[in-house]
Amino acid sequence: MILFSRTASLVLAISDIQSALSPAGEQGASITRLWWIYFWVLTAIFILVAIFLFLAMLPRRKGPVEAGPGAIEQPPAPQERSLAKVVIGAVIASIVVLFVLLFVDFFAGRSIYALNDQNTGDANALTIKITGHQWWWQVDYENKAEPSKMMTTANELHVPVGRPVKLTLQSSDVIHSFWVPNMHGKKDLVPGHPTEMWLTATRAGTFRGQCAEFCGLQHAHMRLIFVADTPEQFEKWMQSSSTDAPPPTDTLARGRDVFMSNQCMMCHTINGTNARATVGPDLTHIASRPMLAAGAIPNTRGYLAGWIANPQNIKPGVRMPPNTLPSDDLNALLDYLESLK
Amino acid sequence: MSTPAKTIDVSHLEPHVMDARSPIWWGNLLLLCIETTMFALLVATYFYIHMNYAAWPPPRATNSNYQTNPALGYPTINLLLILASVVPMFIADRACLRRDAGTVKICMTAMVIIGLVTIALRFLEFGCLQFRWDDNAYAGIVWTTVGMHLLHLVTATAENFILCLWLWIKGMDDKHARDVRVGAVYWYWIAAIWIPLYVIVYFGPRLI
Amino acid sequence: MNVVARTPVPSINAPDAASHHSLDRLWSRAPGFIGWLCSTNHKDIGLRYIVTAFTFFGLAGILALLMRIQLAFPEMHFLGPDLYNQIFTVHGSTMMFLFAVPVMEGIAIYFVPLMVGTRNVAFPRLNAFGYFAYVAGGLLLWGGLLTNTGADVGWFAYVPLSGPQFSPGHRVDVWADMITLTEISALVGAVQVITTVFKQRAPGMSLNRLPIFVWAQVVASFMVIFAMPSVMIASGFLAMDRLTHVNTHFFNPAEGGDALLYQHLFWFFGHPEVYIIFIPATGFVSTMIETFSGRRIFGYTALVLSLIATAFIGFGLWVHHMFATPLPNLGRSFFTASSMMIAIPNGVQMFCWIATLWSGPRLRRAVASAVSADKTQDRATSRARAPGTAHPTARIPTPLWFVLGFVFIFMMGGLTGIILASIPLDIQVHDTYFVVAHFHYVLIGGAVFPLFGAFYYWFPKWTGRMLNQSLGRWNFWTLFFGFNIAFFPMHILGLKGMTRRIYTYVAETGWGNLNLLATIGAGIIGISILLFLVNVFVSRKRGEIAQANPWFAPSLEWAIPSPPPAYNYYFLPSVRGGHALWENPEEQPIVVGLSTEKREVLNTTIMDAQPEHRYELAVDSIWPLLLAIVVGLTMTWFIFSPWAIPGGAFASMLVLFAWFWRGTEPKHLIEAAEGEPAPEDVPEEPATA
Ligand code: HEA
Ligand code: HEA
Ligand code: CUA
Numbered sequence A: 001m002i003l004f005s006r007t008a009s010l011v012l013a014i015s016d017i018q019s020a021l022s023p024a025g026e027q028g029a030s031i032t033r034l035w036w037i038y039f040w041v042l043t044a045i046f047i048l049v050a051i052f053l054f055l056a057m058l059p060r061r062k063g064p065v066e067a068g069p070g071a072i073e074q075p076p077a078p079q080e081r082s083l084a085k086v087v088i089g090a091v092i093a094s095i096v097v098l099f100v101l102l103f104v105d106f107f108a109g110r111s112i113y114a115l116n117d118q119n120t121g122d123a124n125a126l127t128i129k130i131t132g133h134q135w136w137w138q139v140d141y142e143n144k145a146e147p148s149k150m151m152t153t154a155n156e157l158h159v160p161v162g163r164p165v166k167l168t169l170q171s172s173d174v175i176h177s178f179w180v181p182n183m184h185g186k187k188d189l190v191p192g193h194p195t196e197m198w199l200t201a202t203r204a205g206t207f208r209g210q211c212a213e214f215c216g217l218q219h220a221h222m223r224l225i226f227v228a229d230t231p232e233q234f235e236k237w238m239q240s241s242s243t244d245a246p247p248p249t250d251t252l253a254r255g256r257d258v259f260m261s262n263q264c265m266m267c268h269t270i271n272g273t274n275a276r277a278t279v280g281p282d283l284t285h286i287a288s289r290p291m292l293a294a295g296a297i298p299n300t301r302g303y304l305a306g307w308i309a310n311p312q313n314i315k316p317g318v319r320m321p322p323n324t325l326p327s328d329d330l331n332a333l334l335d336y337l338e339s340l341k
Numbered sequence B: 001m002s003t004p005a006k007t008i009d010v011s012h013l014e015p016h017v018m019d020a021r022s023p024i025w026w027g028n029l030l031l032l033c034i035e036t037t038m039f040a041l042l043v044a045t046y047f048y049i050h051m052n053y054a055a056w057p058p059p060r061a062t063n064s065n066y067q068t069n070p071a072l073g074y075p076t077i078n079l080l081l082i083l084a085s086v087v088p089m090f091i092a093d094r095a096c097l098r099r100d101a102g103t104v105k106i107c108m109t110a111m112v113i114i115g116l117v118t119i120a121l122r123f124l125e126f127g128c129l130q131f132r133w134d135d136n137a138y139a140g141i142v143w144t145t146v147g148m149h150l151l152h153l154v155t156a157t158a159e160n161f162i163l164c165l166w167l168w169i170k171g172m173d174d175k176h177a178r179d180v181r182v183g184a185v186y187w188y189w190i191a192a193i194w195i196p197l198y199v200i201v202y203f204g205p206r207l208i
Numbered sequence C: 001m002n003v004v005a006r007t008p009v010p011s012i013n014a015p016d017a018a019s020h021h022s023l024d025r026l027w028s029r030a031p032g033f034i035g036w037l038c039s040t041n042h043k044d045i046g047l048r049y050i051v052t053a054f055t056f057f058g059l060a061g062i063l064a065l066l067m068r069i070q071l072a073f074p075e076m077h078f079l080g081p082d083l084y085n086q087i088f089t090v091h092g093s094t095m096m097f098l099f100a101v102p103v104m105e106g107i108a109i110y111f112v113p114l115m116v117g118t119r120n121v122a123f124p125r126l127n128a129f130g131y132f133a134y135v136a137g138g139l140l141l142w143g144g145l146l147t148n149t150g151a152d153v154g155w156f157a158y159v160p161l162s163g164p165q166f167s168p169g170h171r172v173d174v175w176a177d178m179i180t181l182t183e184i185s186a187l188v189g190a191v192q193v194i195t196t197v198f199k200q201r202a203p204g205m206s207l208n209r210l211p212i213f214v215w216a217q218v219v220a221s222f223m224v225i226f227a228m229p230s231v232m233i234a235s236g237f238l239a240m241d242r243l244t245h246v247n248t249h250f251f252n253p254a255e256g257g258d259a260l261l262y263q264h265l266f267w268f269f270g271h272p273e274v275y276i277i278f279i280p281a282t283g284f285v286s287t288m289i290e291t292f293s294g295r296r297i298f299g300y301t302a303l304v305l306s307l308i309a310t311a312f313i314g315f316g317l318w319v320h321h322m323f324a325t326p327l328p329n330l331g332r333s334f335f336t337a338s339s340m341m342i343a344i345p346n347g348v349q350m351f352c353w354i355a356t357l358w359s360g361p362r363l364r365r366a367v368a369s370a371v372s373a374d375k376t377q378d379r380a381t382s383r384a385r386a387p388g389t390a391h392p393t394a395r396i397p398t399p400l401w402f403v404l405g406f407v408f409i410f411m412m413g414g415l416t417g418i419i420l421a422s423i424p425l426d427i428q429v430h431d432t433y434f435v436v437a438h439f440h441y442v443l444i445g446g447a448v449f450p451l452f453g454a455f456y457y458w459f460p461k462w463t464g465r466m467l468n469q470s471l472g473r474w475n476f477w478t479l480f481f482g483f484n485i486a487f488f489p490m491h492i493l494g495l496k497g498m499t500r501r502i503y504t505y506v507a508e509t510g511w512g513n514l515n516l517l518a519t520i521g522a523g524i525i526g527i528s529i530l531l532f533l534v535n536v537f538v539s540r541k542r543g544e545i546a547q548a549n550p551w552f553a554p555s556l557e558w559a560i561p562s563p564p565p566a567y568n569y570y571f572l573p574s575v576r577g578g579h580a581l582w583e584n585p586e587e588q589p590i591v592v593g594l595s596t597e598k599r600e601v602l603n604t605t606i607m608d609a610q611p612e613h614r615y616e617l618a619v620d621s622i623w624p625l626l627l628a629i630v631v632g633l634t635m636t637w638f639i640f641s642p643w644a645i646p647g648g649a650f651a652s653m654l655v656l657f658a659w660f661w662r663g664t665e666p667k668h669l670i671e672a673a674e675g676e677p678a679p680e681d682v683p684e685e686p687a688t689a
């Protein structure tokens, strides 16, 4: 089955890293199995009914044609009775099929919830807090040892393969919906209704997620990179991401000063500096992230410069204001930001 | 073949009926179905909002020893008045069947006056609720429910008023007798629907 | 076995021109523009609904094409996000509220009185008011779009995005007030249809002889009555939350309100809404299938019961639109079961239709004779008789093609609906193009295809001329292929992660190819619609003159001339079965003794349709229009201020006083028409081909 969908993807040149049919997680795999059962059963129904419709339209000369174009005629009672038998049979068959589908659905659902229960007791489980903002994702890694020391990042989520992950989900403004198709179905982040979901990655790779509930102007650019790491890679990533930004060397100090003396620090955090605001994404390790602006643009110096100068060009409506900086200030700022690995 | 053998002659049938056989009566009934659905949904909303609160009625942050239960005085008087008004309406309703124009006129005039009084009392009722509509969601739903019912009181009273005017000026014909009877159904409904709403609005905070 | 008598059935039509003229004058609208505005004739109002709704379909379709252009390639800069959001919202809202529901209502208002054998709907002035209120709603929404105040929060306007904090300005208010106006119109129409059917049926038309078409309209009307209040409350709460000086907190979690409450209220309406659109369309399908198969429909009772069952179950499904929200699992499973259950009545309908086609003698013989004519090299004759002419023996008649298209496409959409009903599957495809594909399959397959079939089928009734049948087949095939090319790829896109309501996407997703294909398909649909418009405009004036009953249909509307005279039936008919024109209508008694001075109709008993009493209908009036203007202005004012409600209520009451007072003085308009030249005589029965 999965092969089937892979081939389709290849033919259509669609990437498989944001696909509900190429699961890379336990939950996603159950859903994909269910999908193919439904797909084949319903396709069979479609074909069967279509065949009957086609047969019904076939020419068959019975009785006098001469009766004229306006002829009306009730089929004889025996024919009507056998017709009724067929129709009733079809209805009963449909009911049976529906029960089968309901049954499979029920068990697929059960197996997914069972995973939740099983994971809840798992001491090894990882908890990540996801907060939806217009239009970016805030990601906070719970620190079991020192609860006050959360590790915060944005628009990027790393999880270790094989370890259950509990995502606690909430929204800071409107409804968003967290969806990484290869892992699991989506869950809405409704203000006033914090919720959670469990997932377990089964193979390493980089996947994409996207906000699925319409949330205003930049709903299209509210994406997320989801990286399933091997446990070792994950630990390494956690290590490096939990560090504060190093004090800048002389050459970079100017860039930091630009950051601190402009409006940047009113919205962003860079750990290890005075910038502690949480309106916008945490920038402590911005240089390590492949994309900017929730997946709108790649993280290159050129794009970053354009973004800082006028984000509205790239992502109209985004909450970040334009910054008119002299070009040497801008260059210094870029140097500094690019050093924040 | 322009005159077929068989005909159904309907010229002897009544030109007006004044009861449940009339399309107007049915139209009115369907409108009341719509309005009943409307109130049912308001009540459902009331209980939905109730689920969001630990305490009911919601305590008020600004003034915690403020009376939060609605006062019962005016509302109860108004309830009794609305229920009592069914009597003159019923008399008018019956009098229509007898084509007793005099009684109908008097009862309809009484209905207009009663209607105006209940509307006035209703405005006093808002004061008894103890909160403004924009205090919280609970306040909003209660104001809306009471206000919607007020809208019906106003509509029905206006309808009664114009009918009354017609009766005094032009006298009573069958058509307007039917209108009075249909209006009566509307008024019975207004009275009947207010009983559960009254209980929910004024006793909900005390009982749940 | 018998042959249908040639119709119109003379016994119920005017015996001579003079009698036609006198009754026609009583029931016609006054001449001139004012007379047109005052008309309360159900055929005028019905056609206005249909034409207006179709115009909105065209406009919303143009918006769809704009969206498709924007999405054809990754990172297009054709529409910005602000405009795109307005466009998809207005597209969806227009299609649902200003096209699909009103067009079905228009057809009901036109045909229900004809099919039950009466002269007008029960509340003619209210009917006119309903139409004008609908137009007011349409003008509000589109006026908003054209002044850059187009609603931009999606057709279901979820809070908090649509709330005061995140949508300042007046875009959402425009949307909410459009809802109020169109729902008023829908409610008025529903009351109308039900009362007319309950009280004004022809003698003998007991409920078990009611055409399925009429059943479908009655069932849909009941759904309107119980569903629409919910959306009026949702949009009303939203408007109150948003209005400065009102500032309620229904949906504000900080003050005990709840965003999910809005979703419940909206979908408690929203799901029934889709059946309000679909059920009347099944009525068209049943009508056409019965006519073209030349037999009484298979399983009449089963079909009626499935309509009723669909309506009931339809109120228990709404949570399936909320599967991804944080709701308790157990509660949600109930809605999976009920969503699957609704496949049963739908399946019953499907199977009965196929059984009817299967055993219908007319169609098979027509096909058989066309094929044998071809075989015997008699091509010339077979061609001459078949395409281009209205001959019902031409292989598969054009309206029936649309019905066959319907079965295919709707079935596909229904089956993807079953997928969506499963929670694990739905949380994957919810809010993706898979859902977009589902609902265009069921809406276009389930409502637009039957509607086009109905246009081809009933156009002769409206105009007296046939639409060009072979152009019609082009119309069909372009629509069919265009549709599938446009919407089938969306299933795959959805599964491959393409969420809905995005104004653009990056190239790496690889969604580009399929989107381009979808855009091409949408273009083909556009061509198809153009073909239809050409067909209508040409055939209206130059189409072949239709025979009285061109399809040899069984229902009463074909017993009278096309287009019907203002009074419909000179003598009201009576029936003794469910298929009046197949049952020797000439021998049926006719109703005599109704007033020729007043607009009087016959009321019959609810169950058995026995004559009960006479009932005078109101004459034409300008007050419905004035009331609609007042209500429309009130809702526009309400965008800005809560005082609109008391102010508007007061103004409406004044208008209603006048309405009440004037409406009871008959004839003032009819007398105005007195001096006019006599209308043409009874249309001659067209010569048979
Ligand atoms: C005409 C309109 C119409 C119709 C008829 C339907 C019919 C159905 N719909 Fe659809 N639906 C919409 C219009 C419609 N829908 C719209 C507009 C939306 C989206 C709104 C939005 O989000 O914007 C939507 C969304 C929608 C959702 C929510 C998706 C989501 O947002 O995640 C779901 C979920 O359960 C659903 C289910 C169904 C089901 C089970 C049916 C069933 O009634 C289908 C039954 C029919 C059949 C099954 C086919 C015929 C039967 C047989 C051949 C018998 C044999 C079959 C079996 C044994 C299976 N629909
Ligand atoms: C009955 C309902 C209906 C119908 C018929 C259609 C018809 C079409 N729809 Fe629509 N659609 C919806 C109901 C409908 N839609 C709804 C409810 C939504 C959800 C909105 C939301 O998310 O809020 C939606 C959303 C929607 C989207 C998703 C937008 C998004 O999520 O970002 C798309 C994208 O391709 C789309 C495309 C189309 C297309 C190409 C057609 C085509 O079939 C259109 C064909 C018509 C034409 C091409 C017109 C041709 C006109 C002429 C030739 C000129 C004539 C002019 C006059 C008469 C004035 N629709
Ligand atoms: Cu956030 Cu869409």
Ligand SMILES: [Cu+2]
Pocket (backbone or CB within 6 Å): C270, C271, C274, C317, C318, C320, C321
């Ligand atoms: Cu639904």
